[in-house]
Amino acid sequence: MKGPAARAAELRRLIERANSAYYVLDKPEMSDAEYDRLFRELQELEATHPELRTPDSPTQRVGAEPATAFKKHRHLVPMLSLANAFNEAELAEWEDRNARLVPEVRAAGYTLEVKIDGAAVSLTYEKGLFVVGATRGNGLVGEDVTANLRTVIDVPLRLTGKGWPKLMEVRGEVYFSKSRFAQLNREREQAGEPMFANPRNAAAGSLRQLDPKITRSRGLQIFCFHIEAPGQKLPAATQHELLEQLTAWGFPVEQHHTLVPDLPHANTDITRLEQLLPTLDYGADGVVVKVNPITLHAELGTVGNREPRWAIARKFAPEVQITKLKEIRINVGRTGALNPYAVLEPVEIGGVTVTTATLHNFDLIEAKDIREGDWVEVTRAGEVIPQVLGPVRERRTGKERKFKRPERCPVCHAKVEYPADEVMAYCSNVSCPGRILESIVHFAAVMDIRGLGYERVRALLDAKLIKDVADLYELTPIQLLTLDGFAEKSAQQLVDAIQASKQQPLSTLLHALGLRHVGAQVAKLLARHFGTMKALRNASPEEIGKIRGVGSANGHPPVALPSEGGRADRGGGRARGRQRVEEDHRPRRRCGRGVEAREGQGARHLGHRRGGTLAPRTGQTLSWRPR
Numbered sequence: 258m259k260g261p262a263a264r265a266a267e268l269r270r271l272i273e274r275a276n277s278a279y280y281v282l283d284k285p286e287m288s289d290a291e292y293d294r295l296f297r298e299l300q301e302l303e304a305t306h307p308e309l310r311t312p313d314s315p316t317q318r319v320g321a322e323p324a325t326a327f328k329k330h331r332h333l334v335p336m337l338s339l340a341n342a343f344n345e346a347e348l349a350e351w352e353d354r355n356a357r358l359v360p361e362v363r364a365a366g367y368t369l370e371v372k373i374d375g376a377a378v379s380l381t382y383e384k385g386l387f388v389v390g391a392t393r394g395n396g397l398v399g400e401d402v403t404a405n406l407r408t409v410i411d412v413p414l415r416l417t418g419k420g421w422p423k424l425m426e427v428r429g430e431v432y433f434s435k436s437r438f439a440q441l442n443r444e445r446e447q448a449g450e451p452m453f454a455n456p457r458n459a460a461a462g463s464l465r466q467l468d469p470k471i472t473r474s475r476g477l478q479i480f481c482f483h484i485e486a487p488g489q490k491l492p493a494a495t496q497h498e499l500l501e502q503l504t505a506w507g508f509p510v511e512q513h514h515t516l517v518p519d520l521p522h523a524n525t526d527i528t529r530l531e532q533l534l535p536t537l538d539y540g541a542d543g544v545v546v547k548v549n550p551i552t553l554h555a556e557l558g559t560v561g562n563r564e565p566r567w568a569i570a571r572k573f574a575p576e577v578q579i580t581k582l583k584e585i586r587i588n589v590g591r592t593g594a595l596n597p598y599a600v601l602e603p604v605e606i607g608g609v610t611v612t613t614a615t616l617h618n619f620d621l622i623e624a625k626d627i628r629e630g631d632w633v634e635v636t637r638a639g640e641v642i643p644q645v646l647g648p649v650r651e652r653r654t655g656k657e658r659k660f661k662r663p664e665r666c667p668v669c670h671a672k673v674e675y676p677a678d679e680v681m682a683y684c685s686n687v688s689c690p691g692r693i694l695e696s697i698v699h700f701a702a703v704m705d706i707r708g709l710g711y712e713r714v715r716a717l718l719d720a721k722l723i724k725d726v727a728d729l730y731e732l733t734p735i736q737l738l739t740l741d742g743f744a745e746k747s748a749q750q751l752v753d754a755i756q757a758s759k760q761q762p763l764s765t766l767l768h769a770l771g772l773r774h775v776g777a778q779v780a781k782l783l784a785r786h787f788g789t790m791k792a793l794r795n796a797s798p799e800e801i802g803k804i805r806g807v808g809s810a811n812g813h814p815p816v817a818l819p820s821e822g823g824r825a826d827r828g829g830g831r832a833r834g835r836q837r838v839e840e841d842h843r844p845r846r847r848c849g850r851g852v853e854a855r856e857g858q859g860a861r862h863l864g865h866r867r868g869g870t871l872a873p874r875t876g877q878t879l880s881w882r883p884r
Contacts, residue, residue, distance in 0.1 A: 261302060265309045268299040272315045276410055313386055313414035327400040327465070330391040332379055333426050334485040337396060338563060339545065339570040345524050348546065351569050352520050355548070358566070359556050366549040367523050368496040370514045371530065372570055373480050374540035375432030376461040378406065380481070383424050385416040392464060402464050406431075408473035413507035421506055422486035429481035429508070433460050434538045437476045455609050456540050478539075481508040495549045516549065531573050543572040575636045578611075579649060580604035582633045585616065585660050587667045589691030591699045591771040593683040595663065595673065597622060599633070599645050606637050614643035618680045619662050626650075628657035666691075693725060694718060696771045700726045703769035704758040708751045716740050726770075729755050763790065782806050 272295055275287040296315065303310040310316070342348040355362045379399065381389035390406030391399035406412050409431060433441070433456040441459070442452045453459035463475040481503050484491060493499040497516045504510045513533065517523045527544050534541045548554065548567040557566035584600040597616040604611050614635055616622055625647045627633065632653075634646040662682070663673055671686035684692060694714060701709035706729075717723045722736055732755065737748035761769075764784035768777045775783070786804050787793040801807060 261306050262309055265299060265302050265306070265314075268295055268302070269311070269314055271295055272299065273413075273415070276315065312388075315414070326467075327402060329394075329398050330389060330401040331398050332391065332396075332485075333381070333424075333487055335396045335562065336377060336379060336393045336399070336428065337559060337565055339568055340560070340564045341543075341570050341572050342546075343572050343574070348524070348569070348571060349520065355557055355566055359553055361550075362548055362553060362557070364519065365553055366495075366516060366518050367520070368500070368514060368516055368547045368549050369523060369526055369530065370482055370500075370545045370547065371511045371534065371537070371541045372543040372545045373430035373432055373511065374457050374542040375430035375480075376457065376464055378402075378429055378431050378464070378479070380406065380412065380427040380429065381425070382416060382421065382427065385421055387412065387414045392461075400465065404469040405464055405466060405472040408469050409477045409479050411478055411509045417507040418505045420492040420502070422484075422489040422491065425484055425486035425489070427481050427503070427508060428483035428485070429479045431460050431464060431477050431479045432456065432539050433463075433476070434478060435540070436538055437478075441475065479509060480511045482510065482545075491551065493551065495551060496547045497549055499551065527571055534573075543570045545570055576606050577634050577636045577646065578604045578606050579632055579634055580611075582627065582629060582631045582645065582648075585622070585627075585629055587663065589666060589668050589684050589689055589695065591692060591696035592773045593685070593687070593689065593692050594681045595619075595666070595684065597660075599627075601633075601635065604635060606635065606643070609637070611635060611637070611643045614645050616645055619660075619682060620680050622660050628653075628659050630654075630657040668692075690718070697723070697726055697729070699771050700769045701729075703765060704761055706751075706754045706758050708747070708754060713740075713742070713751075716742075730759075763788070766790075767793075779807055 271287075272292070275292050275295075299314070300316050303314065303316055340351070342351055352362065377393040379391050379393070380387060381391075387407070388403070389401060390403045390412070391401050393399050407414065435456065438453070438456045438459065445452055453462075459475075460477060463472050463477055466472045482500065484499060484503070491499065491502075493502045497514075500510050500514055513530065515526055517526055523546055527546075530544050546569050548557065554565065554567040559565050581602045582599045583602060585597055586600055588596045588598060590596055597619060599614045599616055601612055601614060616627065621627075627645060627648055631648040633648050635643060636646055637643050662675075665671065666673060666684040666686060666689055668691035669684065669686050669689040671684055671689060674683045674685050676683070686692070694711075697714045697718075698709075698711055700706075701714065709729075717732075717740070720740060722732065722740075723729060732752055734745065734748040734752050737743045737751060738745065743751075762784065764777075764781040767775055767780035767783055767790075782804055783793055783801070787796060
């Protein structure tokens with residue numbers, strides 16, 4: 258009869274073999290009942306003999322306690338982005354550029370790999386054991402999400418085979434299968450939880466859960482495709498061999514990768530793959546073309562340490578669908594800008610149901626003659642933001658309604674202003690409720706006040722606990738407990754997050770205040786030049802206009818400054834605590850009660866593309882909420 262140590266080792270081997278057969282090879286060799294029996298036996302054995310519990314045990318995919326925050330992790334080698342080619346001509350230009358540096362590339366061959374639409378991760382292995390898993394982050398430094406990646410069932414905890422480098426990083430994409438994503442949204446709908454907007458964002462969010470048990474419940478998967486092992490020789494001479502080696506070591510590799518001798522053959526296979534992608538059970542947004550010999554990768558190098566020359570993403574034309582535009586509505590943004598958007602009959606684009614789409618501005622509506630009741634062409638810009646391309650005029654019946662520019666704000670009914678030098682129209686009322694809602698949500702996002710989104714801001718306004726951003730800093734846990742959705746812990750966490758935002762530097766505060774014409778970059782320039790809010794407020798338009806990168810070209814004030822005692826000034830004063838000073842050419846800046854912070858510390862770049870945010874509605878639905 259085997260002893261406990263031998264039996265535990267055998268159970269680990271049997272369970273990991275079953276995992277590999279089920280998740281990697283897609284050839285199950287064990288019933289669910291038998292798998293569960295073995296897994297429970299291993300759990301009981303390790304509970305009785307804790308010394309037998311190893312880091313690579315299948316039971317450790319679940320066991321970590323919730324974290325309070327993620328540590329930073331510096332990648333061994335930077336995780337770069339890929340350049341894009343949208344047609345055969347651009348792909349040929351890429352090859353021509355490479356051939357001028359390394360003529361051999363034309364005949365070296367290419368590997369073609371399906372580009373997975375997921376969240377990029379890096380898996381670090383030491384002596385064949387998985388030790389660190391991290392998000393991409395800024396490419397140099399990511400977040401350590403090791404405990405969460407251990408719960409992804411097809412991430413190998415111990416490598417099989419032989420020949421792996423002593424220390425290496427394996428790159429991959431964590432993703433949701435389309436079927437699992439649909440199932441997950443059904444489960445969330447039944448539980449009364451908000452639906453996820455799309456699989457990519459849901460995968461990234463699931464990786465950043467502080468409780469690994471939540472990540473495990475989501476059912477993430479991974480495909481791997483690259484190895485970095487600085488100073489060590491890889492047991493593969495080509496990218497094609499590297500993919501085969503990854504499979505041999507137990508990593509899941511997307512199965513439709515191919516090897517072609519030259520670019521004409523690549524174009525033929527890419528056309529075939531383009532037809533294949535919509536049939537796959539996972540999101541794919543193109544084909545990655547890689548120079549096959551690995552020795553040529555070092556010779557080709559990178560472009561500005563941003564992207565490799567030896568690989569490029571061949572993207573396809575965005576999917577366009579036709580649906581009916583039921584109504585044109587207007588949202589009031591944080592600066593008072595009136596943002597028109599289309600309410601659509603639901604239409605699926607790229608696996609996501611779209612119900613609303615941006616119309617950008619009134620000039621565009623008139624130029625394209627977009628009418629309510631029109632059949633319109635809709636796409637997702639950058640495969641993210643839904644937008645109306647234009648009407649299908651031949652399907653008009655005469656019942657369509659022309660859109661009229663508003664003279665009054667749709668929220669507060671104040672007069673609408675149409676500046677001669679701008680395409681946007683504005684509500685003239687600085688106290689417009691719609692404007693205040695958006696400005697507070699924007700402020701909370703930029704100042705990194707976690708847990709303060711649309712619904713909570715709306716609840717605070719409805720309960721008259723706040724009137725503007727300044728009032729946030731007067732909130733107490735006791736006040737929050739009067740609202741639905743708050744318990745003692747969550748109320749205290751929100752108050753703490755609000756108070757912690759006082760540590761943000763002046764540049765982040767200026768961006769957060771939503772001043773007209775002041776985005777993140779202009780805010781940095783102003784903060785470095787003036788150092789304090791008081792100095793900025795006292796500056797003349799001419800003085801501001803002389804700052805390089807800020808100056809106006811039309812003779813009007815280049816930015817809308819916070820007026821003495823106004824909402825923005827009041828909010829800035831409360832958020833500032835003591836006056837923060839930002840000196841030019843200084844790596845650190847004083848901010849709030851004697852605390853030092855680096856420029857941009859803690860600020861989140863939210864990517865408010867084209868002035869809007871993505872907000873899920875119901876089901877697997879994507880809606881455009883303009884700001």
